Amino acid sequence: MTAKPLITLKGVNKYYGDYHALRDIDLTINEGEFFSLLGPSGCGKTTLLRTIAGFEEVSSGVLMISDTDMSGVPANQRPTNMVFQSYAIFPHLSVAENVGFGLRKSAMSKAEKATAVEDALQMVGLAGYGARAAHALSGGQRQRVALARALILKPKVLLLDEPLSALDRKMREQMQVELIKLQRDVGITFILVTHDQEEALVMSDRIAVMFEGEIGQLGDPEDLYRRPNSKRVADFIGLMNFLPARVADDVSEEVAAKPAKPLGLIDRLKQPFAPVSGPKALPEYKLGVEVQVPGLGRAIVPTSQVPKGLRQAECIVGIRPETLSLLFAGEKTDKQTVDATIDEVVYYGDMTYYDVRIEGIAEPIRLAMKNLIGRPVLEVGVTTKVIWDERSLVVLAPE
Amino acid sequence: MKRPRLAMSERRRAALLLSPPFLYAVLLLALPLFAIVLFSFWTQDFMTIDRTATLDNYREVFATEKWVPGAGLWENLQTIGNTIYLTLLGRSLYVSLFVTAVTVILAFPVAYFISFHVSPSRKSLWLFLITIPFWTSYLIRVFLWKVILGYNGVVNASLINIGLIDEPLTFILYNINAVIITLAHAFAPFAILPIFVALEKIDRSLLEASQDLGETRLRTFFRVTLPLAMPGVVAAVLIVFIPTIGDYVTPALMGGAGGQLIANMIQTQFLALNNAPLGAALALTAMVSVTIIALVFIWLNRKWLRART
Amino acid sequence: MKLRVYAIAYLIFLYAPIVLLPLFAFNDGTVIAFPLQGFSTQWFSELATTTALHTAVKNSLIIASLTAIFSTILGVCAARAGAMAHFPGKRGILGFVMLPLVLPEIIVAVSLLIVLRQILGLDLSNWSIIAAHVLICTPFSIAILNGAFQNIDPSLEEAALDLGESRWSAFRLVILPLVTPGIISSLLISFTISLDEFIIAFFLTGSNPTMPVYIWGLLRFPASIPVVMALGTILVALSILLLTLAEIARRRGLARTGTKDTGGFL
Structure with a gap:
């Protein structure tokens, strides 16, 4: 319509x-x-x-x-x-x-x-x-x-x-x-x-x-x-953590290309003339804006998520609680993590809200975890890792 | 500055609607009051009004003798105070204050009872029962007190029948006491209703909070209930005190020679003696005295309430 | 329950004089004193034949009816304005209009007497009493109607406008039906006040006395007092009837709007 x-x-x-x-x-x-x-x-x-x-x-x-x-x-x-x-x-x-x-x-x-x-x-x-x-x-x-x-x-x-x-x-x-x-x-x-x-x-x-x-x-x-x-x-609208941060500049960074995978039988049939080692992987580029978040580290945020003209300047970074997660014992991640101590636990039944302290960040950060089967509710004082994803950062102009 | 049009027009409509009652009050209240003030500075000789401004009326109200221009200030001041008018005014104020005190003190427990102890569904029935006597002919009600308190009245007849007295009591009619009883009766609903309204507004959990904090019921009453009911008590006091000063029916019927009040004198000046200027001066003096007392009372009450907080 | 006993004793004190009325009205004796002499309806029949009284009653009824109508109209204006948008000076004006409620009636009486007789040089008539009665009844009308108008959700009128009605038809279709009980009780109460008012009427009455002024005259003659008692009995019965009607109107109004009963006229 x-x-x-x-x-x-x-x-x-x-x-x-x-x-x-x-x-x-x-x-x-x-x-x-x-x-x-x-x-x-x-x-x-x-x-x-x-x-x-x-x-x-x-x-x-x-x-x-x-x-x-x-x-x-x-x-x-x-x-x-x-x-x-x-x-x-x-x-x-x-x-x-x-x-x-x-x-x-x-x-x-x-x-x-x-x-x-x-x-x-x-x-x-x-x-x-x-x-x-x-x-x-x-x-x-x-x-x-x-x-x-x-x-x-x-x-x-x-x-x-x-x-x-x-x-x-x-x-x-x-x-x-x-x-x-x-x-x-x-x-x-x-x-x-x-x-x-x-x-x-x-x-x-x-x-x-x-x-x-x-x-x-x-x-x-x-x-x-x-x-x-x-x-x-x-x-x-909703809950959001706000961290003081700094916007650096637009970057386009080469990311290590995925190693070439050997071709399987069906691929072979489709591409009879391909080299044995498979197609040569092209280098991947990450386009975005570099933001330095004290306590979390460096992040490349998609350009569309950073206000235009906000470069080389102080900013506020917003993170929704549900975009952060805790690394539970026995779980692995290839995403960025940071050490944290649990400061407060609020149990909601389907969810648990954790307030965690991260070195370099003054205020506790709130994150929300689904209470999946087999996943324990952590106690105050436990040290753990917080997984964060740079794609979820919202860069805002300081007020 | 820009102003919102619709809000403005609603204001204008409100002002327009309020103007008929306002104009009516200006024409029939403000202007006449102003006329009284003017008149009190004029003089009247039988039917002709002398419009030269003079303080003669007030001199007559306040001083026993005419102001003697030659005499010293002190000699003139000495004549102040001892006039029949001031005696009547003093008696009137005494009666009004006494009636107010009696009425409000007697009414408070009734208002308290209806507000706190009567179930909500029966409250309007109680209020209805209390207002009914007020709406029945005032003259006849006053007269009936004469029947009750009179020489062969209900009180005397019953007391003689019981054998408590041999001769009818005479001190209960044709004096100030009779005036006070009758007025206290007449103004009872005026005292109950405002107090009741104030009591109804009190959040009941405040009383529970006070008791929860360790106060007894009695202390709770004095620390919470009474201060919160004070606006109603003040309204009751004013609504009884002010009109009683203007009543001439009760003293005329019940007061006898020694129970006449200032209102009777005002009435006499206007209707019998045809001395409107002196009557106007008397009416103004009475009104100003009442207003001053009322303002002092309001001020004292505010001070008392503030001292508590 | 000590308070209940006290409250009932107080009610008895309030009703004591009124209870005597029918006793002496039906008493077969010219002296208003105990013991009673026996049952008689002669005072009521005497009422029926006293033409001077009939004139006075008729006068009072005219005055009371017109007073009720005028003061209710003024009351509707003021109460409606009171429930509408605030404008500078509104509180002051409303307070001023309510002033007669706390003004000694004798002041109202003498000030109007001066204006009418001495300044305007008019002859006193029923109109002079009506003018004064409207002045003192309007505050009562406003007090009653304020309750009625302020109970109305302001968005009701807006809803009517939103649904296509004009200001006037919104008032007629929505506001008026909701305040009708208030209007009725305002009419009845102003009527009752005016009918009974003596202090002002005595000053402003013209050649035709009102009923209270006529009664005042009768009170000076012991012989006519039983007649006054009979008249009083009828008046009390009439007052109770009118008040009951007013109360029913008020309650119906509450039921109609579904609001809680907070009791009382004032």
Whole structure:
């Protein structure tokens, strides 16, 4: 599917008095996309959502939906509908009256409206709940009513303001899956506001991470997780160790070529004229940027993982806990290792988090190990080796 | 500076909505209050108002004799204080303070009981029962106290029937005591409700925390409950103290000759003697005294609460 | 339970005078004193034939109804504004509007008397009483309606706007139904306060006395006191009826929005 822009923001600013809530937001959200606005509280994500909904006017800049400038278009005339954080279910109306609320002025007949309401309830798994009193519903049911009420109007965009934050963990995980399915079924753009990075990673096609009114990084979940562009993004999404380091220069280093393997019988049949010793191995080159990480050593990091222009300079190196591992007794590795002492053990059942001390690094490093069968949980004070992989290093500009 | 348009327009709508009640209060409260102040500096001779500014009314309120310009300051100052108006004002303040103290002290345990010992489902029933008498005709309620305390009233009749007394008691009607009892009754719900609201707001785990930290129930009450309930007590004090000063019905019906208060005098000046300027001066004097006492009370309470923290 | 005993004793103290009302209203004697003389309904029949009283009651009903309507309208404005966006001076203005709650009524009475009679030179009428009663009832309306308006989730109105309604229709379809119980109890309580108010009415009453002013007149004549008792009995019964209605309205409002009952009107 080719991405077709639906919502475009150009240089959008929003002030509340002296408070600068949105700073020069440039953003394009596509048709049919599940888009998330992720960030800590007060980062402007809800303001941005409410700006798109029409509850807030932009102070400067342009907001377009379907190529139409939205300035001066009130919320009740925009092709957007919203699921509120509190769900905002009208407590004095029944479920069906809530869902059919937006159809009041539509040209549909009474029977058509009733069918539409029943269809919408069916879609969110509440078929037959129409006659219930709204205030007697559970949290999950209220959320479904809110969804049905917004979707019945067939908006171009569904806006979801922290819709899962009021639910307990189990319900939340279930609703995440249901929301993804629902979005695929109806095929319209969903914009989700959340402070829960896991939720954003699970549900979204693309995510904008916001800090202090700005978009810190925009990308798909894997981009954000693997290639955060700043320490604050890396820190906000998942866990990451940060080590002070130094970027040297671009290098292209010859790696010892693999020794030539003698040819087998089938190879022989295929290549009857090849020399007996097999093809001469070509030298391999490692292209990348050299980074010196005190405590770990020298690493060649893929050029794409190092900010442009950051050469011969101090930097921060980020390492995700799951990209490090401990060398257990009896295991071997051909990767780089470094000596470490276990400082803290946090047992999670499926995983164990270890904080390890490595000489030359001030703070303990956290790493995560799967608790495989036969693999012991090491104790505090044990000395061991930490395996690290230079490909997993994320080089970030110092703050 | 750029300002958000919608937030601004909601502010404007809020301001617009608030303007009718505000204008009403300005027209019917602020302006009339200002008029009283003006009037208190004027004089009236039967039907004609003399609009030259003068302190005569206040001199009459505060001094037994007219200010003698020739005499020295000290001679003039000596005449201050001993007027019928100040006697009435003093009595009024005494009655109001006494009524306030009695009402609030009697009301506190009731509010405490409803908040802490009545099950949540029955709280509104209790509050309902307490508010009902308040909504029944004030005049008739006051009059009924006369029936209770009167010469052939309920109290005397029962006491004679039991044989405790031979002659009806006379000291319970037509004096200040009767005024105090009646007012304490009339303002009871005013005292209970604010205290109850303050008590309801107290997080119950605070009390458990205090006991957990080794305090007895009684000490917990004085160290935790009472300080936290203080805003309600202050509200109760003000809401009883301030209006009682303006009541002339109870003293007129219950007070007898020795139980008349400043409000009766204000009423007399306005309605019987047709001396609005003097009445205005009296009303202002009373209001200012009440306000000063109320402010001192609030200040003392703040100081007390701050001293504890 | 010592506290419970005390609380019940307190309730008895509160109800003591009111309990006497029906006793003397049905008492076959002209003197309001014990012992009782026997059962009679003559004071009630006398009520029915006293035309001066009927005029006073009619006056009071008109005044109380109009007061209830006006003060509730002002109360809705203030309480709605109170639940909306903050603007500079809002707290001060709200506090000022609530001021009559802690102002001695005699001050309200004399200040309005001065303005109406001496400054504007108007004749006192029912309107002067209504004006004053609206002033003192509005704070009560605001207090009641504040509860109603502040219980409403602000996103309900936004949801209605989001679903295509205008500001006005969002108010009509969502806010108004939710605050209706508050409005009813505000109407009833303002009505009750105005109906019973004497201190101000006595100053501002024109040629037609209100019911409390009429009762005040009767209290000076011992012979008419049994009639007052009968009238009082009816008034108490009526007050209890109105209050019960107000309470039912309030509870229905809570049930409707599914909010917890925190008790009380004020």
